[in-house]
Amino acid sequence: MSEELPIGVFDSGVGGLTVVKEIQDRLPHESIIYLGDTARVPYGNKSPETIQEYAIEITRFLVKKKVKAVVVACNTATAYSLDRLRELFTIPLLGVIEPGVGAALEATRGGKIGIIGTVGTIQSQAYQKALLQAEPTLKIQALATPLLVPLVEEDWLDHPATDMILKEYLNRMIEEQIDTLVLGCTHYPLLKPRILSLVQDQIKLVDSAENMAIALEKTLRSHDLLNQSQALGKTQIYVTDFSPRFQVLAERFLKHPIGHLERISLES
Ligand code: DGL
Numbered sequence: 001m002s003e004e005l006p007i008g009v010f011d012s013g014v015g016g017l018t019v020v021k022e023i024q025d026r027l028p029h030e031s032i033i034y035l036g037d038t039a040r041v042p043y044g045n046k047s048p049e050t051i052q053e054y055a056i057e058i059t060r061f062l063v064k065k066k067v068k069a070v071v072v073a074c075n076t077a078t079a080y081s082l083d084r085l086r087e088l089f090t091i092p093l094l095g096v097i098e099p100g101v102g103a104a105l106e107a108t109r110g111g112k113i114g115i116i117g118t119v120g121t122i123q124s125q126a127y128q129k130a131l132l133q134a135e136p137t138l139k140i141q142a143l144a145t146p147l148l149v150p151l152v153e154e155d156w157l158d159h160p161a162t163d164m165i166l167k168e169y170l171n172r173m174i175e176e177q178i179d180t181l182v183l184g185c186t187h188y189p190l191l192k193p194r195i196l197s198l199v200q201d202q203i204k205l206v207d208s209a210e211n212m213a214i215a216l217e218k219t220l221r222s223h224d225l226l227n228q229s230q231a232l233g234k235t236q237i238y239v240t241d242f243s244p245r246f247q248v249l250a251e252r253f254l255k256h257p258i259g260h261l262e263r264i265s266l267e268s
Pocket of ligand 1: 013016076121
């Protein structure tokens with residue numbers, strides 16, 4: 001395995017580009033191969049079996065592209081498939097949940113943690129179990145917030161409707177006086193400013209995309225796989241379905257123009 005190889009990152013669609021953005025900022029010399037499964041998005045309301053099947057197909061694709069590590073950027077896919085992927089593949093595999101849990105444990109002062117995510121992520125209990133395993137006395141409030149992904153994709157980040165829905169979702173957590181909120185979905189980092197304005201400084205936000213990049217750096221370092229080159233890494237984006245909207249969203253998530261974009265079909 002060579003340090004110059006790219007890192008594979010995948011998600012159900014465009015959302016995982018929030019993770020790519022964090023990796024690019026933190027590890028600018030790394031190249032990235034991103035696969036957005038846009039033909040089959042969303043994953044958030046699909047069964048665990050289906051998500052596992054998709055995740056295996058995509059990891060196989062990335063391994064064939066000769067990546068040195070695979071990052072499961074999608075929270076739902078991490079919740080349902082990371083353990084299975086680790087059984088099947090020998091390459092270093094990282095998911096977004098472990099780093100998010102670690103950061104939440106560090107952030108909490110009063111041991112009251114809220115988690116928001118897709119229906120699948122919340123139902124899987126992956127965050128809840130990992131948090132309680134580390135600290136059984138925690139009080140956890142977990143809530144599926146499925147309206148947030150479409151709002152972000154509509155670019156309604158500053159829209160009054162988004163504030164109204166966020167308030168509706170977060171009221172109970174605020175009443176229960178959580179001190180930390182885990183943003184357990186690829187899209188939610190874009191809502192950070194709105195959420196912060198609602199919760200003021202009473203609640204710390206844990207962004208799993210940001211913590212993923214930190215965890216990736218540690219893993220690459222421990223495997224001697226950090227790219228030592230001083231050249232800027234390249235990012236190649238593959239999708240399973242292409243629509244012009246993808247490019248608009250991708251550039252908004254990445255905050256810069258995308259380079260290589262190609263549609264592929266995954267063989268099972
Ligand atoms: N990427 C998904 C996640 O982080 C959100 C979008 C979807 O439902 O596919 O859970």
